Amino acid sequence: MKRLSKLQLIPGMTVAEDVLSFHHQLLIPKGTVLTDKLITKLDLYGVMSICVEDSIPDISLVPPAPKVPSYSERLKNSEDFLQFKEDYQLNLDCFHDAMNRVVEKNIKLDVGTLLKSALNMVANRSGQVGVLDMLQNMHEFDDSTYTHSMNVALICNVLATWLNLDQNEIELATACGLFHDVGKMLIPHEIISKPGKLSPEEYAEVQKHPIAGYDLLLSQDVDKHVRFAALMHHERNDGTGYPMHLVGNQIDKYARMVAIADVYDAMTAARVYRGPLCPFRAIEIFEAEGYQRYDVNYLLTFLENVVSTYIQSRCLLSDGREGDIIYINKDKLSRPIVQCGREYVNLAEHPDLTIIEII
Numbered sequence: 001m002k003r004l005s006k007l008q009l010i011p012g013m014t015v016a017e018d019v020l021s022f023h024h025q026l027l028i029p030k031g032t033v034l035t036d037k038l039i040t041k042l043d044l045y046g047v048m049s050i051c052v053e054d055s056i057p058d059i060s061l062v063p064p065a066p067k068v069p070s071y072s073e074r075l076k077n078s079e080d081f082l083q084f085k086e087d088y089q090l091n092l093d094c095f096h097d098a099m100n101r102v103v104e105k106n107i108k109l110d111v112g113t114l115l116k117s118a119l120n121m122v123a124n125r126s127g128q129v130g131v132l133d134m135l136q137n138m139h140e141f142d143d144s145t146y147t148h149s150m151n152v153a154l155i156c157n158v159l160a161t162w163l164n165l166d167q168n169e170i171e172l173a174t175a176c177g178l179f180h181d182v183g184k185m186l187i188p189h190e191i192i193s194k195p196g197k198l199s200p201e202e203y204a205e206v207q208k209h210p211i212a213g214y215d216l217l218l219s220q221d222v223d224k225h226v227r228f229a230a231l232m233h234h235e236r237n238d239g240t241g242y243p244m245h246l247v248g249n250q251i252d253k254y255a256r257m258v259a260i261a262d263v264y265d266a267m268t269a270a271r272v273y274r275g276p277l278c279p280f281r282a283i284e285i286f287e288a289e290g291y292q293r294y295d296v297n298y299l300l301t302f303l304e305n306v307v308s309t310y311i312q313s314r315c316l317l318s319d320g321r322e323g324d325i326i327y328i329n330k331d332k333l334s335r336p337i338v339q340c341g342r343e344y345v346n347l348a349e350h351p352d353l354t355i356i357e358i359i
């Protein structure tokens with residue numbers, strides 16, 4: 001038996017010890033063979049490592065390698081993406097430097113400038129979904145707290161736009177995303193980047209980051225919602241979050257947006273055995289587990305918009321067939337109707353089938 005971080009897990013491994021949530025709810029029983037979906041579910045509950053058997057994993061469960069060139073590969077070769085990547089890297093360097101100055105020397109944050117460059121990245125794009133797609137394909141370049149923060153800022157921007165908030169609120173939501181994990185930058189790097197099991201003391205240390213972030217932002221000239229988002233983004237609607245176990249509207253509105261963007265970014269990240277997760281798989285996991293834990297309105301708006309952008313897209317089904325997504329089932333967003341040749345496959349009626357890739 002060995003303990004592996006979630007980044008080292010691959011489908012086919014056998015779970016050696018019951019996997020429990022922070023609140024001791026059984027998530028995956030001992031003896032279960034891991035699938036891609038179960039590994040992704042760990043993100044939803046913030047589980048960082050689990051114990052697996054030493055036996056050789058059943059490689060038939062590893063998702064098939066995508067055909068070449070995939071949607072993701074085409075996107076990565078597009079001029080738009082190369083430009084986005086350049087902008088992104090530039091912004092990331094500025095953000096990195098600025099945050100280091102704040103954390104090490106308590107220098108005042110230039111929120112306006114940092115925010116402006118993040119907003120420019122979105123403004124330079126033709127459509128918002130382009131941004132989500134591009135972010136997903138950026139994942140494999142770097143997964144540090146800095147990139148994660150930048151991603152969450154851009155996802156919050158897209159979500160706030162979809163919620164029809166006004167420009168000030170959209171900018172505020174972006175800022176809340178950008179600084180939500182600022183407290184992590186105060187936690188020793190060895191703990192944040194540790195691949196193996198965290199000791200209970202180390203885990204407790206990581207869980208201090210919302211309060212640490214809030215305290216750090218108190219001495220900065222930022223809107224109170226930016227501080228609240230740092231403090232409350234791990235709170236959950238049903239009281240199962242931390243650090244204060246708040247429920248529903250006790251959680252700041254912007255923190256509720258950040259919570260969704262935060263988990264979506266973590267879920268869709270690339271893994272050692274596959275590229276970034278197909279959005280339909282992430283949506284399926286949210287649908288199965290997420291509605292009671294997140295702001296339902298925000299989550300529905302987010303998922304509905306993500307899904308609608310894939311209408312008319314070509315996809316690969318889990319049985320190897322290819323087809324076009326032609327109709328979204330509103331009550332089962334992850335299971336649209338797909339036209340495969342002359343056949344209409346309603347995924348809502350075929351629980352055994354899933355969309356595994358946009359091609």
Ligand SMILES: [Fe+2]
Nearest residue numbers: 180181233234
């Ligand atoms: Fe966090």
Ligand SMILES: [Fe+2]
Nearest residue numbers: 148180181262
């Ligand atoms: Fe985060």
